[in-house]
Amino acid sequence: MAQAVTAGPAGDERLARRSPLRRLLGRPELGALLGAVALFVFFSVVADAFLQASSFSTVLYASSTFGIMAVGVSLLMIGGEFDLSAGVMVTSSALIAALTSYQLTLNVWAGVAISLVLTLALGFLNGLLYVKTGLPSFIVTLATFFMLAGANLGVTKAVTGNVASDSVRDMDGFAAARKVFASQVDIGGVSVTVTVFWWLLFVAVATWLLLRTRAGNWVFAAGGAADAARAVGVPVARTKIALFMGVAFCAWFLGMHLLFAFASVQSGEGVGNEFYYIICAVIGGCLLTGGYGSAAGAAIGAFIFGMTNKGIVYAEWNPDWFKFFLGAMLLLATVVNLLVRRRVAR
């Protein structure tokens, strides 16, 4: 990955000043932004319903549920790692809150808090396993992915005798929790799900964290060249564990949204979603090998994802083809990113 950048001319050692345009082209999210604009225009033309405010709100909602996870996943990817357990962790987190509050007859907020602690512990465990074993995070989280998927089903069945958790709709605190995690906000007559605002907030915080704080510096360094970072005193292991916990935090938040939007949780949900999150991050310009990318890019990636997801429906195409388009989009986005980066490096 370093080679892509170092492959500059070896003649004179001084570089000419980069023009503002080239600077712009060097932004990791540029390819995704162009793609998002193209896709928006495309669906506006082929799908009449696409430009209606209510449809757009639906697109934003779909984008936000994936975008919230993409925040954590993109940060982790910039830090050089994957989390394949991210999809089922969302379900685990929702199940923990639902089962503990229902079985122990607690206020749902107690379940929310217990879920936060336990989900963060899951993220910590992912990070700790990665740091201690030195195995690729792909393998470590593949293992925890299967373990969580099994535990979700096994525990839920053992506790409730069913594959879904019992409804928490009538429990204390449900209304308040729903307000925070799953309410509808009226913006000029259009109903927008509150997750959209949470998503934007998370993206803003993650962007600030990455570019303006010491922790962000360490994330880039840990992903870009872990050994070099360690040699100058960056706590690489701690940074990576924190990143896994960041993914867990996002999973907890989305889990809470799903729980309070639907009141009960299907224990088999979430499998396969981890790839969508990774796709959002990669379309958004995060380098698979780490050290490069942005939270804003991942947000644009999630927006592309949401537009494709709903746009196909509004265009009245066969939604069975959604995944085909998604795959094609991923390919296109990564190729565009590659070309942009090569051009800048030259």
Place this chain on the structure above:
Amino acid sequence: MSGLIRLAGVGKDYGNVIALRDVSLEVGEGEVVCVLGDNGAGKSTLIKIIAGLHRHDAGTYEVQGEPVAFSSPRDALDRGIATVYQDLAVVPLMPVWRNFFLGSEKRKGPGRLDIGSMRRATRDELLAMGIDLRDVDQPIGTLSGGERQCVAIARAVYFGAKVLVLDEPTAALGVKQAGVVLRYIVQARARGLGVVFITHNPHHAYPVGDRFLILKRGRAVAYHAKDDITRDELTALMAGGTELEELAHELGTVASDAGGEMAAEARRLGLPDGE
């Protein structure tokens, strides 16, 4: 001469492999100590001990008279010992200024980076060392190898290093670039820093070194001040005199004119140093 760091009888094993045995070394202020040796001589083990990446098993390691056993590079850095590695000095995709301050970021408030002052400091500091970077925001990977080494060295000096440990800083560089780095070593010495300069090239070591430690198969085979040794002796020691004789003989028996020339050349130079 006040000793900044002093190693006495230091040894290190990796399992049943003896990587280093009974090596002694002293670096004072404004002094360049060159550590020479072929591949596998124990040079990297020695720097890893000095840099705090590994702990020594035997002997003593003193910093300014105090015995130490570092558990991380951070500990060594805190004692003023900064190590610049040949291949892992920088994070290529990060901007120059972020690399310069990586691990010792300037902050205004908890966690918040003081970006403006770091940019300025990077530009000024590099300019002082003769590198004119107009854009400190470019990824450091776009700089040449020599410049990257110099940024890493400048960083160590800026953060108050008393001892610089340089791991083969000239190995991957062309003649001109290597010259740039050697000049910085001399500059650092003039500023009163102690320098441990690891190399396998006696022609890079001789002009800048005050003392020379030659390692072979984990042991010190020679430790000389500059007055006690000539460049040719150093070269011969470094290559291992007898081995070089054999090489010359072997090349001689190839018999062709070219072979004879090469043999003569090898005898004269001590070692091919074209890397």
